[in-house]
Amino acid sequence: MTSSDSDPRTPMPVEACADLQMEPAEMLELANRAAELLVERIQNLPSQEAWDGEFKQGLEKELMRDPPEHGRPAREVLDAVAGSILPYTLRLDHPRCFGFVPSASTWAGVVADFLAAGYNANTITWLVASGPSQLELVVIDWIRRWVGYPRTAGGLLTSGGSAAAVDAFVAARERAGHPERATVYMSDQSHSAQVRAARIIGVRPEHVRRVASDGHFRLDLAELARAVADDREAGLSPVAVCANAGAGSTGAIDSLEEMADYCEDEDIWLHVDAAYGGFAVLTEKGRSLLQGVEHADSIGLDAHKWLFQPYEAGCLLVKDAATLEDAFAVPHDMLQDTVWGANHPNFADRGLQHSRSFRALKIWFSVQTYGLSAFRRAVSLGMALAGRAERYIRESPLLEILTPASLGIVCFRVNARDAGVDEPSVDGINREVLARLFWDDRAFISSTNLKGTFSLRMCIVNHTTTWDDVRETLEAIERFGTEALDQALRGE
Ligand SMILES: *Cc1c(COP(=O)(O)O)cnc(C)c1O
Numbered sequence: 001m002t003s004s005d006s007d008p009r010t011p012m013p014v015e016a017c018a019d020l021q022m023e024p025a026e027m028l029e030l031a032n033r034a035a036e037l038l039v040e041r042i043q044n045l046p047s048q049e050a051w052d053g054e055f056k057q058g059l060e061k062e063l064m065r066d067p068p069e070h071g072r073p074a075r076e077v078l079d080a081v082a083g084s085i086l087p088y089t090l091r092l093d094h095p096r097c098f099g100f101v102p103s104a105s106t107w108a109g110v111v112a113d114f115l116a117a118g119y120n121a122n123t124i125t126w127l128v129a130s131g132p133s134q135l136e137l138v139v140i141d142w143i144r145r146w147v148g149y150p151r152t153a154g155g156l157l158t159s160g161g162s163a164a165a166v167d168a169f170v171a172a173r174e175r176a177g178h179p180e181r182a183t184v185y186m187s188d189q190s191h192s193a194q195v196r197a198a199r200i201i202g203v204r205p206e207h208v209r210r211v212a213s214d215g216h217f218r219l220d221l222a223e224l225a226r227a228v229a230d231d232r233e234a235g236l237s238p239v240a241v242c243a244n245a246g247a248g249s250t251g252a253i254d255s256l257e258e259m260a261d262y263c264e265d266e267d268i269w270l271h272v273d274a275a276y277g278g279f280a281v282l283t284e285k286g287r288s289l290l291q292g293v294e295h296a297d298s299i300g301l302d303a304h305k306w307l308f309q310p311y312e313a314g315c316l317l318v319k320d321a322a323t324l325e326d327a328f329a330v331p332h333d334m335l336q337d338t339v340w341g342a343n344h345p346n347f348a349d350r351g352l353q354h355s356r357s358f359r360a361l362k363i364w365f366s367v368q369t370y371g372l373s374a375f376r377r378a379v380s381l382g383m384a385l386a387g388r389a390e391r392y393i394r395e396s397p398l399l400e401i402l403t404p405a406s407l408g409i410v411c412f413r414v415n416a417r418d419a420g421v422d423e424p425s426v427d428g429i430n431r432e433v434l435a436r437l438f439w440d441d442r443a444f445i446s447s448t449n450l451k452g453t454f455s456l457r458m459c460i461v462n463h464t465t466t467w468d469d470v471r472e473t474l475e476a477i478e479r480f481g482t483e484a485l486d487q488a489l490r491g492e
Pocket of ligand 1: 101274
């Protein structure tokens with residue numbers, strides 16, 4: 001530091017720092033090029049591979065560099081991003097991507113996220129973002145009506161189902177009086193995110209009870225009742241039960257009505273994990289499958305799954321809106337100006353996030369643009385294609401159904417037993433089929449473990465998927481299945 005730097009009389013810069021700004025023409029050129037790139041990608045996706053990935057060594061060599069002290073033309077940076085980073089992903093929006101939970105966003109949703117970033121909206125308090133806050137109330141109200149919740153319900157948009165579960169469990173724990181030795185219950189089919197959420201709120205790992213599921217992968221209510229009774233007996237405090245409305249493995253739906261009745265009798269909070277299956281309520285069929293969801297104390301849904309929005313777009317609804325603010329609101333001196341008054345919520349007081357991106361915009365923008373009927377048809381399409389896949393599998397001489405289509409998910413395998421292969425080798429053959437399909441790249445599916453049985457699994461929730469995409473993938477599985485079976489029978 002020179003002496004003039006510390007001299008208060010030294011003139012300070014009065015100009016803004018121009019170094020982080022761009023000329024309007026250049027801004028437009030960059031944004032237009034990015035938009036072109038995205039539109040080209042969407043158009044070319046069906047003719048491309050469903051997956052691409054690289055080993056770390058290759059990517060590290062390309063990317064592990066020191067940040068440059070001086071910049072270079074943004075156009076060049078964009079080309080580098082498009083060439084050597086973005087392609088290396090599972091293309092979750094590819095019409096033949098059926099692995100894990102695919103997600104195909106709508107263009108309106110993508111553009112809305114760009115706008116939200118450009119406006120730098122922060123849906124934190126009413127004062128800071130009244131427009132975005134009101135829109136979040138609108139979208140929450142839509143979803144409230146879709147699930148059949150009363151007007152007293154409320155909620156917020158979250159990063160996803162994981163954050164929704166954390167927020168729900170905190171509300172449940174606080175409503176129960178924050179007992180010292182809390183327990184949480186869920187089935188052995190529940191998502192790891194629910195287990196993690198319970199740990200995050202401080203439930204000891206051995207107090208997160210994984211209740212056995214029945215032959216249809218639904219939580220066994222008698223087992224639940226037994227676990228709760230044993231725990232009460234041992235002086236523990238049950239604070240929440242988590243039901244599946246579309247379990248990740250099989251799409252199984254727990255007995256929501258019965259669980260709600262049970263939890264009401266026992267005075268335990270019921271959270272429904274509808275992260276995967278929740279938006280099926282938009283269709284008549286889904287509505288009847290998820291009957292009873294409206295009796296839960298809270299529901300988590302993911303708009304970045306079956307409502308075709310870009311990540312991250314989750315939602316937590318609670319039946320009694322006040323329970324969230326009771327659990328999360330904390331007065332803050334520095335924010336004293338933001339207390340607007342009754343009926344003007346500060347969304348930061350409803351959950352774990354303080355600064356919050358404007359997630360409501362993409363949902364609202366998309367529904368306004370395409371209309372709700374388009375979303376209903378898109379959700380129905382997934383269920384119909386999964387049903388048709390199930391019929392194809394049942395008629396296939398080579399494949400067998402392991403769990404029937406439920407909310408877009410179907411589990412099956414190559415039926416190697418009928419071909420004379422012993423049961424322990426059947427898993428191996430199916431693993432081999434999955435590996436061959438993986439390296440073939442034309443389609444992507446994943447597997448699951450059904451109580452010890454290795455199962456192929458297809459999840460069909462993409463509005464751009466056609467029956468041909470599904471059929472060609474099943475045909476490829478039959479082809480690889482025949483090859484793997486022949487190989488096994490030859491003793492190779
Ligand atoms: C995706 C998913 C989650 C986790 O939600 P995130 O949005 O990834 O945080 C939880 N449960 C189920 C059933 C899911 O499908």
